[in-house]
Amino acid sequence: MNPADRDCAPVSTSAGIVVVFYRPNAACVQRANRLADIGPVVVVDNTETKFNASGIGLDERIVYVSNGSNLGIATAINQGVDRLLEAGCASALVFDQDSEPSKHLLEHLPVVLAAELRCDAKVALVGPAYEDARLGGVAPFVRFGYLKLRRVAPTGTRPLNVDFLITSGSCINLAVWKNIGPMEDDLFIDFVDLEWCVRARSRGYKLLGVPTLRLAHELGGEPVRIFGRPYPTHSPLRHYYLFRNAVALIRRDYVPWTWKSTELVKFPFRLAIYGLFLRPRVGHLRMALTGIWHGLTGRMGRFEQP
Template sequence: MEKICTIIVTYNPNLTDFSTVLDSHTQTGDNEVIVVDNGSHNNAEILKIVNAKKISIISLQENMGIGYAQNIGIKSAKIKGGKYIILFDQDTIVTPNYAESILEYYKEISKDEKVATIGPNYYDAKTNEVYPQIVLNGIKLNKIFPKPEHGNFTFVSFIIASGSFYDIDIFDEVGVMDEKLFIDCVDIEWCFRAFKKGYKTYVCNKLMISHTIGDQRKKSLGREISIHAPIRKYYMARNNILLIRKNSIPVSYKIRKLFGIPLYMSLYLYDVGFAKEYVKFIFNGLKDGIIGKDGKYEKYRK
């Protein structure tokens, strides 16, 4: 039997919500669930929940970033004999038999295409809002909403990592996640890197899972935005600039970001009332991106 390993990365999760997430994964048809805890303050409580459900866990001593944790999970899945893996964040709730369903979709699309990864559509359980998928068209990032009536698959330029499905051998050719980005843009960078090697990313139009982007959402200037913690805006500002420096990123995407980053960050500062903490983190992120500094934010480095 072809073994599927689900990798869930945690960092200070809400314990009640996390327990519910784990319960959803026990109904997905996964052969094995692997939790990688990224140095959570509530690791002892996480261990109790995971052990009670007889799920594997790898506890890191400190937060090493999403890419590092995902790579630890991928390595563990290889050791355990996993043929396929599915990556998840700690807040993503899946439908029953998700793993079995996405495996069948992967087998279908991979008959005719070189597949990097496939993933589902996403909605916010709090608002029931369906998130758009993204296709790079010249310097435009077109938002699309794949629906079941559009067929089984839709090509996209990149997908959110949570819920994404991979043949584990793909990492031997494309490489694993870029740990130096720490968090944010890790999934974007990997999908573009795979595309440069001839592999495509797809959305399974008929799969939908619950996923939350940002700590909260608000409307501003006629649009709805995700509000993140100030430190996350550091990584977003920095990593978008770091992507411009990478050879694997399409030139049109680089041009888009080169002109779009100052506007986006300015609008975001307006959205948060130019709060001092946001100004500081965004400025530091832009500065570090320009000079090419990567990894964990300097304040937290030992």
């Protein structure tokens, strides 16, 4: 039975939007401006130089937070969510600066969340299936499994229970934000969304993938083809965060061994790919190994060059 058809208490569909900027170009500003017609929008800018909203061409209806420093994706999302809570929003749609959500997605995702919450208050997050044409089209949803992720095809009309949703395009139930807690600032970037999802699940909340909704989203940099398969790439610095945060999460008790075992299997393959296929090879390997060491020794936060 569809939750919307059951005789349950009504739930607000009032949604706000958080967009995280980092060195945005004019196209990023234009995308954010189009969102101002949908509802309250908060743009949090992690660019190293402080700007004002009119100076970069933002719509005057948008709340603009210029950090003047790269504080990381987690802190930026937390700042945006705090502003939406102050505005009385029931949910928060979160997007990267490159995301271009359709009007259909913007209007329907908060409605899906509200429909599910009518009879089940333990839903923390809903999100669409994302589509990256460079990596083969629509990506499956994910459930954790020992040694290998279990991929769930985004088919059917009902939301699907999943273990993880990427941040961009997701819709957060702000009624449970304080119970779960904010995104973890010390992770900075990479696995920020995964850690929050795992923490929410560990506290009894559900994550729902919505197979009828799509978001065009590019995952990582330009892919490289390895044995005929496209593989997303990042900078050496991003690979530092990827390995460091993976190691840090593997050491935590509330993170399930289903996910830990999968990451441990991936470690040698990732190192081999960085060392053989990406340039500069030494740079990628050095930053990955530094990340592993910092994860083991508990060095978190933003990476500072020695």
